[in-house]
Amino acid sequence: MNYRIYRKFKNFMFLVLTLVSALAVLIPLFMIIQFVLVQGASSLSLDFFTQLPKPVGEVGGGMKHAILGTIYIVLLGAAIAIPIGVTCGIYLSEFSKSKLSKTLKMTVDLMSGIPSIVIGIFAYLVVVVPLKSFSAFAGAIALSIIMLPIIIKTSEEILKLVPNHIREAGLALGLPRWKVILFIILKGSVSNLLTGMILAISRAAGETAPLLFTAFGNMYLSYNMNEPMASLPVQIYTYAISPYKDWQRQAWAGAFVLMVLILTMNLFARFILTKIKDKKGI
Amino acid sequence: MPNLNDAKVILEAKKLEAWFGDFHAVKGITVDYREKTINAIIGPSGCGKSTYLRCLNRIHEEIEGARTAGEVLLEGKNIYDKKVDVVDVRRRIGMVFQKPNPFPSMSILDNVVIGLRLQGISKRSTLLETAEVCLRKAALWDEVKDKLNSLGTSLSGGQQQRLCIARALAVNPPVLLMDEPTSALDPIATAKIEELMNEIKKEYTVIIVTHNMQQAARISDFTSFFVYGNMIEHGLSADIFTNPKEKQTEDYISGRFG
Known part of the structure; x- marks a missing residue:
């Protein structure tokens, strides 16, 4: 009986291990997307597409x-x-x-x-x-x-x-x-x-x-x-x-x-x- | 019925041999084929029937390590002669393969006329006309005339094989080689192909490898029996199937071996 629980426990631990690895891959990916989306999209404007860079100090301009x-x-x-x-x-x-x-x-x-x-x-x-x-x-x-x-x-x-x-x-x-x-x-x-x-x-x-x-x-x-x-x-x-x-x-x-x-x-x-x-x- | 043995010889093999590397697959075949006849090649699996057939239009040499010796005469001229262009040979000796193999991403129409078009014929009316004639000969026209622009691969297996026959006929080769064309098809599709073979025989000479002895007996004028790269017997199908000269042939067609 004990052995069976131990075996099931090992099985469960292995599942957890693979799951954690899978999440570890997903987390940075989602963070990148989220960072770029939040920071990038909020900084975006029409000027960004149509304007050339402004001199340092001047706000605005684009790429x-x-x-x-x-x-x-x-x-x-x-x-x-x-x-x-x-x-x-x-x-x-x-x-x-x-x-x-x-x-x-x-x-x-x-x-x-x-x-x-x-x-x-x-x-x-x-x-x-x-x-x-x-x-x-x-x-x-x-x-x-x-x-x-x-x-x-x-x-x-x-x-x-x-x-x-x-x-x-x-x-x-x-x-x-x-x-x-x-x-x-x-x-x-x-x-x-x-x-x-x-x-x-x-x-x-x-x-x-x-x-x-x-x-x-x-x-x-x-x-x-x-x-x-x-x-x-x-x-x-x-x-x-x-x-x-x-x-x-x-x-x-x-x-x-x-x-x-x-x-x-x-x-x-x-x-x-x-x-x-x-x-x-x- | 005219005597088939009096018809003009169109294709002859003379001491034809073929190898795959060290393996001697075809061992000195000498035989002739008469114009506008159907010639069946039967024999147990792995006896070199397909290899022999593939030597007749020089497609055998496309395999790495493949080699041939001897001669194949098409209307008296050796196709293995150094001066002969292999492309011309294959234009005059068409081939239909075991597995239906329409060209992918090509419409039914394109599949039929690709041979002509890549030979430089671009007039649309000519191409359409040829397509209709060949699809009719292949007994496929009625089934596809309303969807010539659908993909060739969208057809059923039997239709695909008839499309491949139409494709081979479009370049108008006097000789057509068929390598077990019905072995991947169901009985109804097979019957259709056998039917159309009787029609195309009026214009073309057909050499067909088949595993199906009934098929050979039904459709062919002549039959050759191959065992391990040797041709045991060749003659009128009527004789081969009713009164074979060789014991081995008799054993094979009566199902005692093979």
């Missing part, structure tokens, strides 16, 4: 330049990383018998483990130093390096999900391999591939470290990719560590906007996905 800058740099980075990444994923999934592909796979795994600050320094040395200027372009390069391993890995895995008999069916129709890959395998996986891209973009959009040494940031609106450009993460960082109350308040607003931006991107992509899935016919 229009950083919001647009982030979108600009991230899209530029994606434009570099997506074609290379997807093509690379095709190579790994469709022609994966060569030695090169083994090396490539290992490189991709290593790449995804490189700290983002190291990528920032790398982009600094490779782009900023030779061009003698911080630039949005350098920032885009750094972000594209962050996106690449994610896009390559997801593309490879998604294409490998396509069963082999689909490839054979295409080849048996007398279609060259490249057409089978592009117009049958890839076409059938578009929606899944997009998910991988969005994953990569949202990861890169929140990065601060690689932009500190590359896009650097500024206080005015710029669309010149050869010049420093502001971005939300860097702007948040700069404002958050400043001693000014108003800037700190704006940093919260920035964090809120960044979160919402990434979230909207995800939702928007999902919306496109369903559109693609619904689109049928010739």
